[in-house]
Structures are given as C-alpha cells and as structure tokens.
Amino acid sequence: VESDTDRPVLAVDLGGTQIRAALVDPDLTVHHRRAVPTRDEEGVDAVLERIGDVAAAVLDDVATSGLPDPIGLGISSPGPLDPWRGVVLMAPNLRGWVDVPVVERIAARIGLPTFLERDTNVAVMAEWRHGAARGTRNAIYVTVSTGIGGGVITDGRPLVGPDGTAGEVGHITVDIDGPRCGCGGMGHVEAIASGAAIARDGAALLAGDAAPQLARLAAVGGEVDAELVARAADAGDGACLAILERAWVAIGAMCASLVNVFDPEIIVLGGSIAEHRPRVFEVARRELERRAFPILLDRVRIEPAAFGGDVSLIGLLPILLERIGDPAYAPGSQGPRTAAMQQGVLRT
Numbered sequence: 062v063e064s065d066t067d068r069p070v071l072a073v074d075l076g077g078t079q080i081r082a083a084l085v086d087p088d089l090t091v092h093h094r095r096a097v098p099t100r101d102e103e104g105v106d107a108v109l110e111r112i113g114d115v116a117a118a119v120l121d122d123v124a125t126s127g128l129p130d131p132i133g134l135g136i137s138s139p140g141p142l143d144p145w146r147g148v149v150l151m152a153p154n155l156r157g158w159v160d161v162p163v164v165e166r167i168a169a170r171i172g173l174p175t176f177l178e179r180d181t182n183v184a185v186m187a188e189w190r191h192g193a194a195r196g197t198r199n200a201i202y203v204t205v206s207t208g209i210g211g212g213v214i215t216d217g218r219p220l221v222g223p224d225g226t227a228g229e230v231g232h233i234t235v236d237i238d239g240p241r242c243g244c245g246g247m248g249h250v251e252a253i254a255s256g257a258a259i260a261r262d263g264a265a266l267l268a269g270d271a272a273p274q275l276a277r278l279a280a281v282g283g284e285v286d287a288e289l290v291a292r293a294a295d296a297g298d299g300a301c302l303a304i305l306e307r308a309w310v311a312i313g314a315m316c317a318s319l320v321n322v323f324d325p326e327i328i329v330l331g332g333s334i335a336e337h338r339p340r341v342f343e344v345a346r347r348e349l350e351r352r353a354f355p356i357l358l359d360r361v362r363i364e365p366a367a368f369g370g371d372v373s374l375i376g377l378l379p380i381l382l383e384r385i386g387d388p389a390y391a392p393g394s395q396g397p398r399t400a401a402m403q404q405g406v407l408r409t
C-alpha cells in the first residue's frame with residue numbers, strides 16, 4: 062500500500078512571465094515539465110484558465126507515463142496572499158490580481174486537493190527541508206531577482222504572521238531617504254538592489270550620458286536591464302560598477318539586519334542575480350562583519366541556494382505533505398489567523 066509520502070505532487074509556479082507546471086516526486090525528481098506564457102494583460106480569467114490548462118496537461122502526461130497519481134496540487138504565486146482561503150490578495154506584478162480565489166477556481170477544474178502559497182515561502186521550504194538550509198531550525202531564504210523577496214524559518218517553523226505576509230524581507234528599509242519602492246514605501250532594499258532598481262539606475266546613467274560602456278551595449282540593441290548594467294560593469298564602466306556595488310552593500314545591510322533580528326543559522330541567497338553574480342556573496346559577508354552583532358558571526362553563514370529556478374516547484378512537496386488533511390487549509394476555512402492562535406496561545 063502506498064502512503065501519501067510515497068506519492069508525488071502536482072506543482073504549478075505562477076510567475077509574471079511564465080506559468081510552469083510539473084510533477085515533483087518524493088525523491089525531488091521533477092517530471093513532465095510544462096510552461097506557458099502568463100499573459101496577464103489578457104485578464105485574470107484567462108490566466109486562471111491557463112493555470113488549469115497546464116496543470117491538466119501535466120496530469121495527462123502522468124496518466125500516460127504510468128507514474129503514480131499526485132496526492133494534490135500546489136500553486137506557488139506572487140503575494141501577498143491568504144494561504145488558508147487560497148486567495149491572492151494583491152499581486153503587484155500581475156495586472157488586475159486583487160482578491161483572486163485561485164484555489165477555489167483551480168480545484169473545481171482539476172479535482173485534486175489544492176493549496177496556494179507565496180513563491181518565496183515555497184522557496185524557503187524547499188531550501189530548508191531539502192536544500193542549502195537542511196538540518197537547521199533557523200533559516201532565511203532571500204531571492205535576489207527582478208524583485209527581492211524572502212521567507213523565514215524560526216525555531217523550526219515558518220514565520221507566517223496574521224495576514225500571511227511575514228518574511229517580506231525586500232521591504233526592509235536600508236536607506237531612510239532612499240528611492241521610492243514599488244510598494245509605495247521609501248528606501249527599501251528592493252528599491253535599491255533588485256533587478257528592476259539596477260535597471261532603473263542604469264537607464265538614468267544612460268540618459269545622463271554617464272556610462273560609455275552601457276551606451277555602447279545598449280546601442281547594439283540591448284534593453285537596459287540588470288544584466289546589461291552588469292555586462293557594462295564587467296567591461297569597465299565605473300558608474301555601472303558603482304550601481305552594482307551599492308546594490309550588494311544594500312543586500313549585505315539587509316542580511317545584517319536579518320541576522321540581528323532573527324539570529325538565523327543560515328541565510329540562503331537565491332534568484333537569478335545571486336546565481337549569476339557571486340560578488341554579492343563576498344560583499345554581503347563583508348557587510349555582515351561590519352553591521353551584525355559580532356557574537357553571531359561565528360555561526361551564521363550566507364550560502365547560495367541549492368535549487369535554482371526549481372525552488373518554487375520543489376517546495377510545494379513538503380508544503381502539501383503537511384497541509385493535506387489539515388482543517389486550517391480545507392475548503393471554506395478562514396484559517397488560523399496566527400501561528401500563536403493555532404497553538405492555542407492566543408484565543409479570539
């Protein structure tokens with residue numbers, strides 16, 4: 062007899078540009094990958110339809126391949142979102158995504174127990190249970206990519222918060238007079254060190270005629286994104302190098318704040334920028350020495366993620382194994398509003 066822990070999960074990653082889906086095995090093998098463009102400009106219903114289509118297509122692939130049926134469907138999505146009701150509350154990178162009942166809509170079509178979690182919380186579960194933070198009880202995952210996001214494991218459990226939004230590390234203030242962030246706040250690390258911020262600063266250099274290598278690269282048809290700024294820096298453009306170094310210092314300052322607040326054993330840095338610019342680790346470790354409590358420096362590590370782009374698929378495996386059968390996540394649940402309430406510490 063197969064137990065639930067022997068069975069795979071159907072994993073869907075809803076991103077700003079792509080919807081990816083696959084079957085994730087208990088041994089972490091990823092089977093039957095599929096991807097479709099998100100095309101959020103076509104509206105919420107069209108995107109929900111495509112999530113259903115790509116999930117159904119993977120289920121068909123599973124049926125014909127003879128692999129075991131998935132135990133449930135997990136959806137990794139930008140947030141903030143309510144994981145108990147399965148509702149995306151607001152996704153700034155998906156047009157029109159306000160109060161979207163994703164779980165209700167997709168479960169009705171696919172017919173599997175369905176769960177929703179913020180992409181960065183999925184990622185921290187992947188790295189904590191199976192990746193770079195395995196074996197720790199206090200771990201933080203930070204993605205450095207177009208945006209900056211994260212998830213926190215503290216004393217052996219995910220930090221959730223009453224609204225399910227805890228761990229949004231990208232919105233830590235690192236410069237009180239700094240630039241306006243996409244969330245409306247000021248001087249957040251995301252407004253200084255994200256791919257979008259690096260691209261914005263690169264475009265400003267270009268407009269001010271202050272970055273000759275960037276101008277040369279942009280002239281041959283390159284869009285000014287973080288990668289182009291990095292290539293210009295590699296080619297010796299001092300102003301572009303300064304943008305990147307400032308970004309890495311901001312990430313280091315964020316890490317130092319996280320160390321002082323959470324006393325983690327490890328901070329895992331993932332995302333496409335961390336993956337391709339190893340210099341960020343060097344600067345972040347240096348800034349930790351300058352800014353974190355000295356007594357914590359002997360233990361805490363800053364390490365690269367183990368899973369790359371698959372974090373937001375793989376993390377759905379441990380999440381589903383925990384949540385299937387949990388009434389807090391069952392259809393119609395209003396959810397335990399806080400982890401403390403769940404433990405009976407607070408009663409309302």
Ligand SMILES: [Zn+2]
Pocket residue numbers: 231232242243244245246247249251252
């Ligand atoms: Zn912000």
